[in-house]
Amino acid sequence: MKLYSYWRSQASYRVRIALHLKDIQAEIVTLDLLKGDQHAPAYRAVNPEGVVPALILDGRVPLFQSLAIVEYLDEQYPEPRLLPADARDRAYVRALAQIVAMDAHPFIVPRVRKYLEHELGLDEPARTKWLSHWLDAGTRTLEHLLARDARTGLFCHRDALTLVDICLAAHVTSAIMLCGFDIGPYPAVRRVFDRCMELDAFTATHPLRQPDAPRND
Amino acid sequence: MKLYSYWRSQASYRVRIALHLKDIQAEIVTLDLLKGDQHAPAYRAVNPEGVVPALILDGRVPLFQSLAIVEYLDEQYPEPRLLPADARDRAYVRALAQIVAMDAHPFIVPRVRKYLEHELGLDEPARTKWLSHWLDAGTRTLEHLLARDARTGLFCHRDALTLVDICLAAHVTSAIMLCGFDIGPYPAVRRVFDRCMELDAFTATHPLRQPDAPRND
Numbered sequence: 001m002k003l004y005s006y007w008r009s010q011a012s013y014r015v016r017i018a019l020h021l022k023d024i025q026a027e028i029v030t031l032d033l034l035k036g037d038q039h040a041p042a043y044r045a046v047n048p049e050g051v052v053p054a055l056i057l058d059g060r061v062p063l064f065q066s067l068a069i070v071e072y073l074d075e076q077y078p079e080p081r082l083l084p085a086d087a088r089d090r091a092y093v094r095a096l097a098q099i100v101a102m103d104a105h106p107f108i109v110p111r112v113r114k115y116l117e118h119e120l121g122l123d124e125p126a127r128t129k130w131l132s133h134w135l136d137a138g139t140r141t142l143e144h145l146l147a148r149d150a151r152t153g154l155f156c157h158r159d160a161l162t163l164v165d166i167c168l169a170a171h172v173t174s175a176i177m178l179c180g181f182d183i184g185p186y187p188a189v190r191r192v193f194d195r196c197m198e199l200d201a202f203t204a205t206h207p208l209r210q211p212d213a214p215r216n217d
Numbered sequence: 218m219k220l221y222s223y224w225r226s227q228a229s230y231r232v233r234i235a236l237h238l239k240d241i242q243a244e245i246v247t248l249d250l251l252k253g254d255q256h257a258p259a260y261r262a263v264n265p266e267g268v269v270p271a272l273i274l275d276g277r278v279p280l281f282q283s284l285a286i287v288e289y290l291d292e293q294y295p296e297p298r299l300l301p302a303d304a305r306d307r308a309y310v311r312a313l314a315q316i317v318a319m320d321a322h323p324f325i326v327p328r329v330r331k332y333l334e335h336e337l338g339l340d341e342p343a344r345t346k347w348l349s350h351w352l353d354a355g356t357r358t359l360e361h362l363l364a365r366d367a368r369t370g371l372f373c374h375r376d377a378l379t380l381v382d383i384c385l386a387a388h389v390t391s392a393i394m395l396c397g398f399d400i401g402p403y404p405a406v407r408r409v410f411d412r413c414m415e416l417d418a419f420t421a422t423h424p425l426r427q428p429d430a431p432r433n434d
Contacts, residue, residue, distance in 0.1 A: 048361035049316060061309070061366070065319070068311035075304050087292050092278070094285035098318075099266060102282070106323040115350070120337065133332070144265035149278070
């Protein structure tokens with residue numbers, strides 16, 4: 001198995017966590033999204049959208065889109081299961097994951113930051129305000145939902161880790177790295193984040209521990 | 218069953234199509250997103266995110282996020298099935314649906330258009346350029362994938378309608394309504410769109426046929 005990844009990509013991080021949780025070995029192939037590696041013809045042949053991650057299973061048509069990849073892995077490698085057995089609970093976990101993946105994450109990816117800078121000519125403070133606005137909106141929604149729902153436990157859905165915890169932890173990690181986001185005002189989100197960060201699957205696959213991450217030496 | 222919907226909401230349209238395909242009766246409750254109905258406390262109590270759709274099944278915790286809702290309906294009302302039986306095909310259909318829902322749709326929703334206008338002060342041509350840019354990028358990706366994949370048939374995945382066709386048709390419908398988007402350069406997308414639009418499930422639930430749509434009289 002081969003995963004195309006970029007150290008700071010939130011969506012790549014989600015897949016790395018799922019692979020680690022399920023004890024699946026995958027070769028990591030890094031692309032530098034800021035240098036435009038994702039637009040090279042060789043990668044466009046893998047994923048015409050020119051985004052990461054993409055997962056090659058066995059040389060056949062690759063899988064892409066992180067949530068679809070994680071659901072595939074969960075179906076094929078059921079332990080530990082990342083989606084609840086009950087249909088309504090599953091819909092709830094998917095919905096929370098999608099709040100992160102569809103209503104917060106899209107606004108902070110490199111191609112959008114590039115549009116803001118080069119097409120709209122926004123200066124750095126205006127770009128940071130944009131990032132903070134959407135990161136804040138997504139985090140606030142998660143906080144409201146976790147605070148009101150009786151299903152909130154040690155993790156977002158009761159006491160077992162699911163897809164939404166993966167999304168939450170990767171989201172908070174991105175937010176902190178991108179603009180020093182303060183999760184203090186979001187105690188329920190922070191509690192789940194802290195718990196995730198006690199687990200090897202989240203620390204061993206962390207963006208800053210990737211081979212393409214900037215080095216501090 | 219009760220669906221909170223807004224006539225022009227692409228995500229609401231996805232759920233209306235799925236309900237119709239599965240012959241499920243649901244009361245439609247309309248919110249005017251431009252007037253801010255979604256921020257009223259009564260609706261925030263239903264969905265703290267303040268977006269549509271939300272689906273109330275039986276007075277208990279509502280479901281939200283359109284793709285999570287459609288997957289729930291597909292699990293509970295399996296005919297006609299909207300996700301393929303094979304795991305890789307399912308991942309492919311989910312990925313294509315997510316390209317629309319995560320990489321195109323987020324950029325055109327009312328709260329983003331509002332930010333562009335009021336926070337960034339973009340004029341109408343700059344806002345239209347933004348909409349066209351992301352609608353075009355998403356449509357181009359779908360076109361590349363449909364054109365290269367042997368699984369493309371009468372619909373995106375072989376000859377049976379799936380979740381991705383629902384997303385594609387709702388996406389194209391939004392794009393045409395919002396900025397007169399031209400799908401001429403995307404023949405594979407157009408072919409699937411045209412085929413969807415021959416079906417009652419797509420025409421009877423069309424935005425312009427909603428009770429809250431603007432009237433031409």
